[in-house]
Amino acid sequence: GAGVSQTPSNKVTEKGKYVELRCDPISGHTALYWYRQSLGQGPEFLIYFQGTGAADDSGLPNDRFFAVRPEGSVSTLKIQRTERGDSAVYLCASSLMNSPLHFGNGTRLTVT
Amino acid sequence: DQQVKQNSPSLSVQEGRISILNCDYTNSMFDYFLWYKKYPAEGPTFLISISSIKDKNEDGRFTVFLNKSAKHLSLHIVPSQPGDSAVYFCAASVYQGGSEKLVFGKGMKLTVNP
Numbered sequence: 001g002a003g004v005s006q007t008p009s010n011k012v013t014e015k016g017k018y019v020e021l022r023c024d025p026i027s028g029h030t031a032l033y034w035y036r037q038s039l040g041q042g043p044e045f046l047i048y049f050q051g052t053g054a055a056d057d058s059g060l061p062n063d064r065f066f067a068v069r070p071e072g073s074v075s076t077l078k079i080q081r082t083e084r085g086d087s088a089v090y091l092c093a094s095s096l097m098n099s100p101l102h103f104g105n106g107t108r109l110t111v112t
Numbered sequence: 113d114q115q116v117k118q119n120s121p122s123l124s125v126q127e128g129r130i131s132i133l134n135c136d137y138t139n140s141m142f143d144y145f146l147w148y149k150k151y152p153a154e155g156p157t158f159l160i161s162i163s164s165i166k167d168k169n170e171d172g173r174f175t176v177f178l179n180k181s182a183k184h185l186s187l188h189i190v191p192s193q194p195g196d197s198a199v200y201f202c203a204a205s206v207y208q209g210g211s212e213k214l215v216f217g218k219g220m221k222l223t224v225n226p
Contacts, residue, residue: 042201042216056213091155103155
């Protein structure tokens with residue numbers, strides 16, 4: 001596909017469980033971003049990768065959140081000990097340098 | 113504190129008329145501004161942008177105006193079409209060596225009635 005692919009599209013988990021959200025960026029895009037959109041809010045920045053390294057992780061809310069991009073392409077956002085407040089749509093975006101972000105359709109995470 | 117504010121949650125206009133979406137920001141360091149459009153169950157899609165060195169950028173039916181002294185930007189859509197019905201997000205960034213670390217507003221739902 002030509003766009004950013006995120007899986008799963010929906011994830012329901014119980015409080016305290018561990019979840020992984022996957023992002024497959026547009027081929028050739030070196031920059032990859034994770035954003036989180038809570039109900040009634042705009043997307044909020046979580047983390048930015050340039051290649052394999054996290055160039056800016058200042059938006060991660062706490063140490064339960066972690067993201068990796070080991071080969072500079074696919075990225076995984078990992079959330080440990082999930083809490084109900086983590087419920088949101090998690091958006092991944094990719095881009096070429098200094099170009100607008102292309103967003104995926106997001107993963108809707110519900111923590112019960 | 114909200115650095116990017118979209119104070120009106122919704123707007124309804126008739127097909128063929130102009131839609132004006134407003135956005136205010138507080139951080140004078142922002143140097144790049146964008147509008148994204150979002151349909152339900154889809155991710156935001158880039159629409160149009162403007163650099164802080166300009167005061168207007170036009171792309172077809174879409175024009176963005178920037179008033180730096182007022183820290184205000186607006187998106188004009190003319191003529192509006194039913195397919196424009198969506199949530200529109202205003203976003204801003206500070207250039208950080210390639211990072212598009214965007215700060216988004218809460219969004220405004222535009223409804224264009226046939």
